[in-house]
Amino acid sequence: MVGAGAWGTALALAAERAGRKITLWAREPEVVEGVAMRRRNPFLQNHLIPGAIKVTNDLAQALKGTQLVVLVVPSQYLRAMAREVEALLPADVPVVICAKGIEGDSGKLMTQVIADEMPGRPQAILSGPSFADEVAEGQPTAVTIASEDVGATHETAMASLAARVALSFSSPVFRPYLSDDPLGVEVGGAVKNVLAIACGIAAGRGFGSNPRAALITRGLAEIKRLAQALGGRRETVTGLAGIGDLTLTCSSEQSRNFSFGKALGAGMTPDEALAGKKSVAEGAVNAKSVTALAARLGVDMPICQAVYAVIYGGVEVDAAMKALLTRPIKAESRELEGLISLPNPANYDEPETEIPA
Numbered sequence: 001m002v003g004a005g006a007w008g009t010a011l012a013l014a015a016e017r018a019g020r021k022i023t024l025w026a027r028e029p030e031v032v033e034g035v036a037m038r039r040r041n042p043f044l045q046n047h048l049i050p051g052a053i054k055v056t057n058d059l060a061q062a063l064k065g066t067q068l069v070v071l072v073v074p075s076q077y078l079r080a081m082a083r084e085v086e087a088l089l090p091a092d093v094p095v096v097i098c099a100k101g102i103e104g105d106s107g108k109l110m111t112q113v114i115a116d117e118m119p120g121r122p123q124a125i126l127s128g129p130s131f132a133d134e135v136a137e138g139q140p141t142a143v144t145i146a147s148e149d150v151g152a153t154h155e156t157a158m159a160s161l162a163a164r165v166a167l168s169f170s171s172p173v174f175r176p177y178l179s180d181d182p183l184g185v186e187v188g189g190a191v192k193n194v195l196a197i198a199c200g201i202a203a204g205r206g207f208g209s210n211p212r213a214a215l216i217t218r219g220l221a222e223i224k225r226l227a228q229a230l231g232g233r234r235e236t237v238t239g240l241a242g243i244g245d246l247t248l249t250c251s252s253e254q255s256r257n258f259s260f261g262k263a264l265g266a267g268m269t270p271d272e273a274l275a276g277k278k279s280v281a282e283g284a285v286n287a288k289s290v291t292a293l294a295a296r297l298g299v300d301m302p303i304c305q306a307v308y309a310v311i312y313g314g315v316e317v318d319a320a321m322k323a324l325l326t327r328p329i330k331a332e333s334r335e336l337e338g339l340i341s342l343p344n345p346a347n348y349d350e351p352e353t354e355i356p357a
């Protein structure tokens with residue numbers, strides 16, 4: 001397990017429950033010390049880590065003899081980490097990507113980052129609605145594991161990397177589903193972080209259930225559009241890694257992204273809301289990469305753009321909301337999308353607030 005933040009640690013516990021032998025690689029000496037001496041990780045404080053899980057900050061030692069590497073560092077660090085791992089790992093050992101994000105500078109998906117840095121290496125992606133704390137606690141959780149080699153037949157699916165990874169984690173409390181659409185799976189994971197910030201903002205502003213339901217539903221339409229533009233399938237977006245994760249993170253204060261948004265909605269600046277946080281609110285980074293990628297592909301993602309405008313454009317929450325709600329009236333269905341655009345009378349008295357792209 002390369003990365004011993006909350007999620008790497010929870011996945012180590014899940015795999016240990018599934019009977020695997022785990023070595024946890026941690027970047028921070030205090031994490032190694034905490035796990036080795038007290039069986040506690042400061043990133044996931046409430047859970048005892050069984051002695052069978054080894055911990056080290058020596059990457060070569062962690063990778064020695066391993067049959068599967070699970071990469072669990074945040075998306076902005078994945079490229080550098082993959083480069084380090086690649087130099088130490090035999091070519092045939094597969095990797096599982098667990099980061100949810102799109103790379104800032106390049107706009108690349110995590111699978112593309114791995115293809116750049118670990119060319120030819122078999123890769124799978126694990127995503128879905130899964131708070132680390134609940135997985136660590138052994139609460140029932142279902143995730144999606146995707147790899148391109150799942151194929152269309154029983155034989156190819158059974159022999160796929162996704163199936164092998166699923167067996168590595170599967171236990172009576174952790175149920176993986178297989179997918180052959182890594183792209184659709186990862187777009188869901190990256191964009192839901194930004195949408196969770198939007199829902200947090202609405203909650204922090206004091207709004208209730210109607211705005212949240214609207215943001216989740218229209219946010220899902222944004223995920224679908226981006227996934228499809230990149231070659232993923234709309235259908236994948238209705239699965240655990242799409243609507244499942246979106247529903248989870250948009251409705252719980254356990255989500256770091258939702259909580260970050262809530263602080264913004266309550267009036268904090270982005271810097272104030274992020275100050276002193278050891279854990280990641282990846283959507284804050286992804287608001288930039290998602291909107292840049294959408295602009296490059298010509299994909300309409302107004303909610304993500306509004307979040308970007310609040311975090312980076314200095315746009316006030318109320319102005320961003322009004323701008324979203326008073327856009328031209330459009331059709332909801334896929335078939336009519338793009339055909340209808342009515343001037344919105346709700347916008348008649350004031351010029352529309354610009355949401356910078």
Ligand SMILES: NC(=O)c1ccc[n+]([C@@H]2O[C@H](COP(=O)([O-])OP(=O)(O)OC[C@H]3O[C@@H](n4cnc5c(N)ncnc54)[C@H](O)[C@@H]3O)[C@@H](O)[C@H]2O)c1
Nearest residue numbers: 004005006007008027073074075077099100131132279280
């Ligand atoms: N926490 C969850 O509930 C959860 C669930 C599913 C997926 N994820 C995803 O897993 C990934 C890891 O998140 P997390 O929750 O474990 O993180 P975390 O916030 O708990 O910990 C931060 C992690 O970032 C690492 N880090 C900090 N600076 C680094 C650097 N320069 N280079 C490499 N690593 C560095 C730390 O070592 C630590 O592992 C994210 O992409 C997240 O979206 C998290």
Ligand SMILES: O=P(O)(O)OC[C@H](O)CO
Nearest residue numbers: 128129130131255256257
């Ligand atoms: O706390 P968040 O918002 O990073 O969400 C964690 C996981 O991605 C939930 O599936």
